[in-house]
Each structure stands twice: as C-alpha cells, then as structure tokens.
Amino acid sequence: MPTTRKAFAKDGALATAIQGFAPREAQIQMAEAVEQAIAKKGQLVVEAGTGTGKTFAYLVPSLLSGKKVILSTGTKNLQEQLYHRDLPLVKKALAMGGKTQLLKGRANYLCIHRLAQHGGNSTLVDKTVLHELTLVREWASSTKTGDMGELRSLPEDARVLPFVTSTVDNCLGKDCPNYEDCYLVKARRNAMDADLVVVNHHLFFADMALKDTGFGELIPEADVIVFDEAHQIPEIASEYFGEALSSRQLQDLATDMDLVYRTSLKDAQQLSKVAEKLKMIAMDLRLLFPETPQRGNWREQLLRDEVDAQVQKLKETLELVYEVLKLHLGRDKDLDNLYERAAEARSKLNKLTDKDKLGISLWYETTPRHIVLHLTPLSIAGRFAEMIAEPRRSWIFTSATLLVGDGFEHFTRRLGLNDAATLALDSPFDYPSQAILCVPRYLPEPSAFTMKATLADIAVKLINASKGRCFLLFTSHAMMNDIAAMLPERITNPILVQGTTSKRALLEAYMDDGDAVLLGTGAFWEGVDVRGEHLVCVLIDKLPFASPDDPLLQARIEDCRKRGGNPFAQIQIPQAVITLKQGAGRLIRDASDKGVLVICDNRLVTRDYGKTFISSLPDMRRTRTLDEALAFLEHISQESSEP
Amino acid sequence: MAEVIFYLLDEEQNDAQPAPLALACRLAAQAYRSKQACLVLCEDKQQAEAVDELLWQLPVDAFVPHNLTGEGPPKGTPVEIAWQGSSRSNKPVLINLASQLPEGHQRFKRIFDFVPADDQQKQQARERYKQYRGAGHQLDTRPANSIEEN
Numbered sequence: 001m002p003t004t005r006k007a008f009a010k011d012g013a014l015a016t017a018i019q020g021f022a023p024r025e026a027q028i029q030m031a032e033a034v035e036q037a038i039a040k041k042g043q044l045v046v047e048a049g050t051g052t053g054k055t056f057a058y059l060v061p062s063l064l065s066g067k068k069v070i071l072s073t074g075t076k077n078l079q080e081q082l083y084h085r086d087l088p089l090v091k092k093a094l095a096m097g098g099k100t101q102l103l104k105g106r107a108n109y110l111c112i113h114r115l116a117q118h119g120g121n122s123t124l125v126d127k128t129v130l131h132e133l134t135l136v137r138e139w140a141s142s143t144k145t146g147d148m149g150e151l152r153s154l155p156e157d158a159r160v161l162p163f164v165t166s167t168v169d170n171c172l173g174k175d176c177p178n179y180e181d182c183y184l185v186k187a188r189r190n191a192m193d194a195d196l197v198v199v200n201h202h203l204f205f206a207d208m209a210l211k212d213t214g215f216g217e218l219i220p221e222a223d224v225i226v227f228d229e230a231h232q233i234p235e236i237a238s239e240y241f242g243e244a245l246s247s248r249q250l251q252d253l254a255t256d257m258d259l260v261y262r263t264s265l266k267d268a269q270q271l272s273k274v275a276e277k278l279k280m281i282a283m284d285l286r287l288l289f290p291e292t293p294q295r296g297n298w299r300e301q302l303l304r305d306e307v308d309a310q311v312q313k314l315k316e317t318l319e320l321v322y323e324v325l326k327l328h329l330g331r332d333k334d335l336d337n338l339y340e341r342a343a344e345a346r347s348k349l350n351k352l353t354d355k356d357k358l359g360i361s362l363w364y365e366t367t368p369r370h371i372v373l374h375l376t377p378l379s380i381a382g383r384f385a386e387m388i389a390e391p392r393r394s395w396i397f398t399s400a401t402l403l404v405g406d407g408f409e410h411f412t413r414r415l416g417l418n419d420a421a422t423l424a425l426d427s428p429f430d431y432p433s434q435a436i437l438c439v440p441r442y443l444p445e446p447s448a449f450t451m452k453a454t455l456a457d458i459a460v461k462l463i464n465a466s467k468g469r470c471f472l473l474f475t476s477h478a479m480m481n482d483i484a485a486m487l488p489e490r491i492t493n494p495i496l497v498q499g500t501t502s503k504r505a506l507l508e509a510y511m512d513d514g515d516a517v518l519l520g521t522g523a524f525w526e527g528v529d530v531r532g533e534h535l536v537c538v539l540i541d542k543l544p545f546a547s548p549d550d551p552l553l554q555a556r557i558e559d560c561r562k563r564g565g566n567p568f569a570q571i572q573i574p575q576a577v578i579t580l581k582q583g584a585g586r587l588i589r590d591a592s593d594k595g596v597l598v599i600c601d602n603r604l605v606t607r608d609y610g611k612t613f614i615s616s617l618p619d620m621r622r623t624r625t626l627d628e629a630l631a632f633l634e635h636i637s638q639e640s641s642e643p
Numbered sequence: 644m645a646e647v648i649f650y651l652l653d654e655e656q657n658d659a660q661p662a663p664l665a666l667a668c669r670l671a672a673q674a675y676r677s678k679q680a681c682l683v684l685c686e687d688k689q690q691a692e693a694v695d696e697l698l699w700q701l702p703v704d705a706f707v708p709h710n711l712t713g714e715g716p717p718k719g720t721p722v723e724i725a726w727q728g729s730s731r732s733n734k735p736v737l738i739n740l741a742s743q744l745p746e747g748h749q750r751f752k753r754i755f756d757f758v759p760a761d762d763q764q765k766q767q768a769r770e771r772y773k774q775y776r777g778a779g780h781q782l783d784t785r786p787a788n789s790i791e792e793n
Contacts, residue, residue, distance in 0.1 A: 439699070441692065442714045605699060606715040611706035624699050625692070 004028075004035045004061045007094060014056065017093035026425040027053040033423050034396055035061035038224050043388070043395045043420035045230070045412060047402040049427025049618065050585055054398050055082065058226050059090045062196065063098065067223035067394075069196045072204040074229035075527055076104060076149070077504075082228075083198045101194035103187055103218075105203045110136070110146040111166035112178040117259065118163050132160035146183025156502050168206075169249065169341050170256060175333045191218055201232055205240035208387065223393050229527075230397035231578050234380070234414040241383055242360070242376035245348040247282040250318075251370075253341050254279040256334070257325070264332050271335075274317070274324050281317050285310045286371045289364075297551045298362040298373055299355055311353055318346045351375055361555030376552055378559045385416030395420075400427075401581040405612050410574035427618060428591065435588050436596045437620040438629040443602045446542050452479065455541055455600055456486045458626065459517075462598060465633035466537040468493040468515030473525055473583050475542045483541075484519050493517050498524060510534070525583040533640040536595040537633055538587045543601045543613065544579040545572055573609055577616045584617055594636050596629045645737075647754045647775045649768070649784045655760045660697060662787070663757045664690070667738045668697045668707075669790050670755050674736050675707045675721045679753075681736035684745050685726040694724050694740070742767045744774045754780070757787075 007013045008028045014021050030048055037044035038061055048054035062069045073079055083102040091098065118133060132154060139151045148154065148165065166184070179185060191197045197218065204227075207219055219225075227233055254275035261271040288307055301307045325339040352362065352373045361376045377383070388395050397420075402411050408422045440458060444450045463470055474480035477499075484497045494513045496506050498520040510516045511534060518524065525544070546553050557567040580599075587595045597620060604610040605624070614622075623629060650666060657665035667683055674681040685691040691711055698707050709722035712729040719732050727741050735752040739745055742764070748754060754775070758768040776782055 441695065441711060445716065602710070602714055603716075606708055606710045606720045608708050610708055611703060614706060615703040622700050624696055 004031045004064060007031075007060050007064070013093045013095070014060070014090070018089060024053060024428055026428060027057050030054060030057035030398075030423065030425055031061055033421070034058050034226075035065070037396055037421065038062070038065045038067065038394045041223075041392045041394050043417055044397070044423065045402060045408055045417065045420045046396070046398040046423045046425065047408070048398055048400060048425045049429075050400050050589060051427045051429050051591065052400075052425050054400070055086050055228070056090060058228070058396060058398060059086060060094065062224055062226060063090060063094055063096050065224065066098075066195075068221055069224040069226065070199060070204070070219065070222045071196065071226045071228065072199045072201050073227075074201060074232055076108070076200060078229065078527060079104065079198050079200050080149075087196075087198070098196060099190075099194040100196045100198070101187070101191045102198050103191045103203065104147065104149075105200065105206070106167065106171070106184055107161070107165050108148050109166075109184040109187065110140055110143065110148060110164055111171070112140075112146075112181055112183070113172065113176050114166055114170070115140060115164045116178070117263070126159070129160050129163070132158050133163070136160060136164050143183075145187065147187075156504065167252075169252065169344075170337065172333050172337050175336065177333070188218065192221065197222075201227070201229070201236045202240075205237050208237075209240040220391075224396070225393065226396040227398065229399055231399040231401050231411070231582075233397065234411070237384060237415070238376050238380050241380050242374060243348050243351055244372055244374045245345060245352055246372040247286050247370045248372075250282040250314075250345060251279050253321070253338065253345065254282075257321070257338055260332060260335050260338065265328060265335065268328055270324050271328070274321050278317050278321050281310070281314050285314060286366065286369065289366050289371060291368075293366050293368060295363060295365040295549070295551055297554070298352070298364040301364065302353060302355055302362075311349075315346075315349060315353075318342065318349060322346055349373075359559075361552045363551035363555070374552075376555075378556055379414075381414060381416030383416075385418070388417075400585055401578050403616060404574040404577045405615050410570065429588055429593075429618070430591075431588065431618040431620045433621075434594050435618070435620040436629050436632050437584075437617065437622050438596060438598045438626060439602060439604050439622075439624055440598065440600065440626045441624050443600055446601050446603065451541075451600075452482050452486075455479070455539075456483055456490070458598065458600060459483060459487065459539055460490045461626065461630055462537050462539060462596070462633065463487075463491050463493055463517055465630040465637070466596070467637050468513070468517050469533065469535055470517045470537040470539065471524065471528075471530075471535060471586055472517060472519045472539045473541070473586070474519065474521045475540075475544045477521055479541055480519050480521055487517070491517070495519065525579060525586070528586055529589055530586070531589040531593060533636070535587065535589075535593075536636050537598070538584065538595065539598045539600065540580070540583050541600055543576055543599070543603055544583065545576045569609075573612055577613055580613060581616055588618070594632075594639075596633050598626075598629060645748065645751045645754045645780045647756060647780045647782050649756050649758050649772060649782065650787045650790065651758045651784055652760050652787045654787075657787075661693075663740055663759055664694055664697055666757065666787060666790055667694060667740055667755075668701065670738050671698065671709070671722045672701065672705055672707050673790070674738075678721075679736050680719075680721050680734040681723075681738055682732070682734040682751075683722065683724045683738045683740065685724065685740045686742055688726050688729070690740060691724045691726040691729075698722070698724075739771075742771075744771050744778075748775070748778065748780075758784070 008023050008031060010023055030046055033044055073082055087100060135153055143150060257271045257275035261268055288310060322342045325342050328335050329339055352375055359378055361378060363374050365372050402408060403424055404410050412420055444454055459472055487495055494516040496510055496516055496518045503523055510518050556571055560567040560571055584597055587597050604613055652662045654662050656662055671681055671683055683694055685694060695711050698709050707722055708720050709724060710720045712725040723732060737751040737754045739754060739756045756771060758765055
C-alpha cells in the first residue's frame with residue numbers, strides 16, 4: 001500500500017491518474033500531518049490557504065488508513081462536490097475499493113409514510129402544492145435513494161417538501177409501518193457499513209448531541225473524523241448543544257393531531273379541539289411582539305406581565321394536549337408519536353422559561369408569523385472536549401479561515417481543544433501581484449448616513465472599470481437593498497440581488513451573463529467558487545462585526561467580561577476577522593486569477609485592530625488610491641478581451 | 644518651547660521614495676510605538692496622500708493606524724496626516740514636511756523637520772531653521788541614519 005508521501009510524489013498515484021496534478025509542498029505537509037494524526041489518534045487543526053489543495057490532503061491519508069472515516073463539511077452542495085467529484089477521483093487514483101456513502105439530513109429524504117398520509121384524504125388544497133405532490137408521487141415510484149435532490153424539476157424550496165419528508169418530531173421511527181422501506185433508514189444503514197461517510201456539520205452535531213434518534217450509532221463507530229469548513233463548528237455545535245422550541249413546531253403538532261382525528265381516530269373530536277386551542281395560544285404569543293422580525297433577550301421578555309401570562313397559558317394548554325393524547329395512547333402509531341412530541345415540547349418549554357439558570361443565553365427570534373425560543377450554552381468547550389476525549393480517535397479540523405493574526409486560540413479555546421496540534425499553510429498564490437486591496441480615502445465613518453451615496457459612487461466606478469464581473473458583499477440587507485435600488489439608473493450591467501431567487505439560480509445567471517454584478521449578504525460571503533475572469537472585483541461595505549444587538553452575542557460578551565476577559569478582542573474581533581477572510585476569499589480562487597478587493601471601512605486604516613485584520617488577510621498589494629485599483633481593473637479587462 | 648530636531652538627508656531617495664516622506668513615516672511609526680500622538684504636516688494634499696499611502700503599505704508588523712484630515716473617527720487616531728490649510732487636531736508631536744514654518748508651532752512639545760538633499764529644499768529648510776530659532780525653540784540637528792529602521 002502506498003504511503004501518503006508516495007501518493008503525492010511527482011510520479012506517484014495522484015500525478016499518474018489525475019491530469020494536471022502537480023505535487024505541492026504545502027499540500028504534502030498537510031497530508032502527512034493528517035496521516036500522523038490518524039496514526040496517533042490525535043487532534044489536528046489546520047488552516048490551509050486557498051489553493052493548497054486541502055481536500056486531497058485529507059482524502060488521501062483518510063482512504064489509505066483503511067479506517068472508518070466520517071468527513072463532515074459545511075453544506076449540502078459541498079457534500080455533493082466532495083462525494084461526486086473529489087472522492088471518486090482520489091479513490092480511482094489510489095485504486096482503493098472501499099465503500100463510501102453520502103448521507104444528508106433527514107429533510108432531504110422522501111418519507112413514504114408522510115407521502116401516503118397525503119393520499120386520498122389529503123387536507124392539502126393549494127394548487128401549486130398539489131401539482132408538486134403529483135411530481136413527487138411519480139418520482140417516488142422509481143427512485144432508489146429517495147434523495148429529494150434527484151427530483152430536479154422541484155424547486156429547492158418547494159412548499160410540498162415538508163409534507164413528503166419527515167422531521168424528528170413526526171417520524172415514527174421503528175413503529176412506522178414503512179420502516180423497512182424507509183429511505184432514510186436505508187441511507188443510514190449503508191452509512192454504517194461504509195468505510196467513509198460524507199455528512200454535513202448540522203447532521204453530525206444533531207447526531208452527536210443525540211438530537212435525532214436512530215442515527216446515534218454512526219459516530220461511535222468512526223475512527224477518524226474530519227471537519228472541512230471547520231471555522232463553522234463552534235457556532236453550529238453551540239446550537240445543537242442548546243434547545244429550541246418554535247410556535248411553528250407547536251402549530252405542526254396541532255395540525256398533525258387534527259390529521260389523526262380526521263384520518264383515523266374519528267371518534268376523538270377532543271383531539272381537534274385542544275389542537276385548535278394550542279394553535280391559537282401559540283399564535284397569540286407571537287402577537288405580543290412587533291410585526292417586523294427581530295431577535296432579543298428572552299429572559300427580559302419573561303419579565304413582561306403579558307408575556308409571562310401568555311407563557312403560563314401556553315404551559316397549561318400543552319398540559320391539556322398532553323393529557324388528551326395520553327387518553328388515546330396505544331390506539332394509533334401516529335398518535336403515540338404525538339404524545340411523545342407533546343411531552344418533549346412540555347419539557348422544553350419548562351427549560352426555556354427557567355429564568356434562573358446560569359451559563360446559558362435565553363433568546364428569541366420572530367419571523368413574520370412565528371416565534372422561536374432558544375436556549376444556547378455560552379461555552380461548549382467543556383462538553384466538546386469531553387466528547388472528543390473518549391474514546392480516543394482522530395479529529396481533524398481544517399478550513400481556509402481559522403487563523404486570527406497568527407493564532408488559533410480563539411478557535412481551539414472555544415472547542416476546548418487544548419492538546420490539538422496546529423498547522424498553518426500559506427496559499428501558493430502570488431497575492432502581491434495577483435490582487436490589490438484598496439481602502440478608499442475620505443470615506444465617511446461606517447455608520448454615517450452619507451455612506452450609502454459614497455458606496456454607490458465607488459460601486460459604479462468599479463463596475464465600469466471591471467465591466468461587471470463584481471460581487472458587492474454587504475453586512476446588512478438594508479444597505480444591500482438601498483444600493484440595489486440606486487444602481488439601475490447608473491449602470492447598464494445586469495444586476496443580481498440576493499433574495500430575488502435561489503443562490504444557485506443567481507450564480508448560474510451570474511456566470512451566464514458574463515458582465516453581471518451580484519449583490520449579496522451572508523450566504524455569498526462563503527462557499528462561492530467563481531474562478532477566472534468571471535469575478536475580478538469584490539467590494540465589501542463594512543467590517544463584518546456581528547450586530548451588537550444580537551442577544552446571544554450580548555450574553556457571551558457579558559460572560560467574558562465577568563471572567564475578566566476582553567470581549568472585543570476575544571470574541572468580536574476574531575469573529576469579524578474570520579468572516580472578512582471568507583468574504584475576501586471569494587476573489588482569488590486560482591493561480592491565474594487577478595482582481596481587486598475594495599473594503600469601504602476606514603477602520604482598517606484608522607484603528608489599532610486594523611493590524612489584526614490586515615495580518616489575517618492574504619498578502620495583497622495595498623493601496624488607498626481608488627484610481628490605482630480602477631487602473632488595475634481596466635488592465636485586467638483589456639487582458640481578458642485580447643484573444 | 645519645543646524641542647526641534649532637524650534630520651540632515653544626504654540622499655534624495657530612500658527605499659525608492661522621496662527621502663523626507665520615507666523618514667517621516669519612520670518617525671510616525673516610532674511615535675506611535677512610544678504612544679505619542681503625532682501630526683504629519685505636508686506641503687499639500689497630494690503629498691499628504693503619498694504619506695498616507697506609504698504608511699498603509701508598511702509591512703503589517705509595523706502597522707500604524709492613521710488618518711488624513713477629513714476622515715477617521717471623531718476622537719482622531721494616533722497619527723494624523725494634514726496639509727497646509729487643512730484643519731488639524733492637537734497633538735504633542737509634529738513631523739513637518741511643509742516648506743513653510745507651520746502655523747501654531749508654539750504649541751508642540753517636539754517638532755521633527757528635515758534638511759533635504761535637494762538644493763532648493765535645503766535652502767527652504769535653512770530658512771525654517773532660522774525662524775524656529777527666532778521663535779525661541781531649542782534646536783538640534785542629527786544625521787538621517789540616526790532614525791531607527793522600522
């Protein structure tokens with residue numbers, strides 16, 4: 001069996017089998033570090049700059065180790081890329097057999113039971129949904145995997161999806177009449193048998209925190225766990241180590257109770273009545289909050305008399321629901337499941353209304369129609385460290401953005417990774433000649449009212465110089481929409497704005513147009529890979545500090561202060577640095593890419609902490625002269641228009 | 644009364660930059676590191692922007708937070724770059740790149756100035772030297788290479 005170094009050698013397995021593969025020292029270094037961590041059952045944290053080739057660097061030693069491996073990445077898209085593109089390539093090059101499996105979250109698999117429920121007695125009336133249901137039914141008779149992603153004719157956010165997939169809440173588990181044919185169960189069984197499983201972080205942590213029963217067997221079996229896009233882990237892990245309950249969940253519970261009454265327990269009208277009451281009271285809680293969606297401190301809200309009174313009503317009603325369901329226990333599988341859900345909701349609501357518990361943040365968020373209550377632990381370091389200590393196995397965390405300045409502490413501290421080996425690998429790109437970082441002069445202060453007009457002016461100049469081919473990345477929806485409204489009368493390029501259609505559709509349109517401008521917030525700062533001359537300019541409106549109004553952030557800041565720490569340096573700056581690195585990382589994706597990054601926030605120049613940001617970004621040539629950046633863009637445009 | 648230090652430059656260029664500008668940046672970096680707020684006063688806006696550019700391009704280890712007059716936070720930054728006629732805030736240290744004796748020179752604790760290698764500029768520097776002395780400041784001259792490298 002070839003060793004990792006041999007596989008990466010000039011005449012090695014990868015170079016022989018993969019066209020255009022050239023060995024790179026940084027990549028080999030990472031692969032060997034991963035190999036060692038696997039051999040020693042160690043913990044390894046690696047930042048690998050864009051272009052290092054980190055995917056191969058963890059795939060090769062993982063496959064060669066012959067151990068059972070779980071690979072977890074950030075999104076479904078990345079999962080598919082890894083599973084359908086990179087993994088087959090490396091497997092073939094190494095001539096490794098080995099079973100591999102792609103495992104997605106529950107919501108991606110067709111639920112045969114739910115589909116049948118919406119058969120003859122369907123309570124669905126909406127025409128679009130009924131049409132989508134027909135599509136699903138046709139496809140259901142032929143699919144082998146039940147992966148909804150196969151059904152390309154269905155929009156990503158099709159409204160039928162919740163009716164034909166299951167949730168942890170409504171899944172009957174082993175009691176389901178369709179258990180043996182269940183696609184989710186099959187996918188999980190395959191995953192259990194596989195040598196290498198590709199999952200995503202949400203799925204991984206749902207399993208780790210035992211938030212999704214029936215899957216808990218997978219992780220204990222694994223010898224090696226690799227997290228790509230590992231910078232997302234602290235946030236996602238915190239979420240899963242906490243609790244959440246939404247008015248939507250309660251409404252769904254009520255709807256499903258009504259469905260049981262209408263389809264099977266037709267004598268139990270009481271079910272329908274208490275369900276109706278639950279729905280009303282949950283909605284009334286939402287009505288105590290302003291119409292516009294917001295986030296806030298739930299502990300404080302509980303001090304409001306009307307909120308407290310409504311919560312008491314909700315508790316009483318849930319109790320009633322619970323008692324009614326209990327009366328009919330054993331008569332129907334779906335009802336038995338509803339009973340468990342009601343019990344669970346009851347216990348969650350108690351935890352979410354316990355004002356005196358320490359070490360957690362209680363917060364809420366509202367959507368146009370619903371309210372979600374959250375309990376999030378302020379620190380997961382202890383729990384996480386405990387979970388990865390026993391049994392001993394290999395844990396590898398990698399991402400292009402883990403370092404803040406030259407330290408990993410803000411990452412390792414949050415996860416309690418005190419003994420992890422760390423490795424920082426520079427990108428092989430020649431940033432000083434490939435890219436310019438410009439912070440224009442005489443910008444208004446970031447929160448000044450005049451910033452909007454200034455941003456629009458700069459954007460127009462950039463778009464003209466780069467002939468479109470720009471991403472304008474924003475830290476707020478409000479600013480994005482304002483600029484989106486100002487641009488059409490000043491430029492003729494196609495303007496694509498996040499939120500008008502799906503991310504995938506926007507990116508496809510962007511690539512097709514060739515001279516478009518894309519305006520995005522959060523979702524476009526990460527995981528977008530546009531190589532070559534399609535993207536030559538990225539504008540960022542502001543340093544991406546998290547909103548200080550965020551209740552969870554406030555709680556963390558308060559906690560840090562109580563411990564004598566400096567929350568700005570320890571929490572807010574690292575978070576903003578990682579986000580900025582992600583956004584900036586959209587620009588140069590390849591050794592031949594060129595481009596300009598413009599950050600319209602003079603705090604990079606005027607504040608002490610500018611140093612931390614600059615030292616964390618790739619080593620681009622810096623200027624404050626916008627004209628120089630424009631000239632560079634014009635130069636690139638000329639180059640690319642030459643034959 | 645200020646302590647006025649004139650640096651004698653024997654080259655017109657330093658690190659491929661006009662020598663006074665390059666040295667002004669070094670002095671500004673030194674002042675920042677010793678927690679002394681300073682004002683860099685330039686001949687005109689164009690020169691001020693050139694100094695801004697040089698400071699911004701310093702190696703990241705030598706990062707110096709700064710602002711041009713007309714930008715930056717209300718409280719100011721450790722290094723303000725101004726030009727003749729632009730408003731400026733109170734700082735104890737002045738680094739002078741302007742050809743004329745700066746207005747309000749009495750209020751600084753310490754002033755750095757330059758005697759460039761260029762003949763015409765040298766002449767202007769002599770003129771300033773006399774005027775500083777006439778105003779009663781305490782004067783000193785030093786070779787340019789006595790400024791530490793960043």
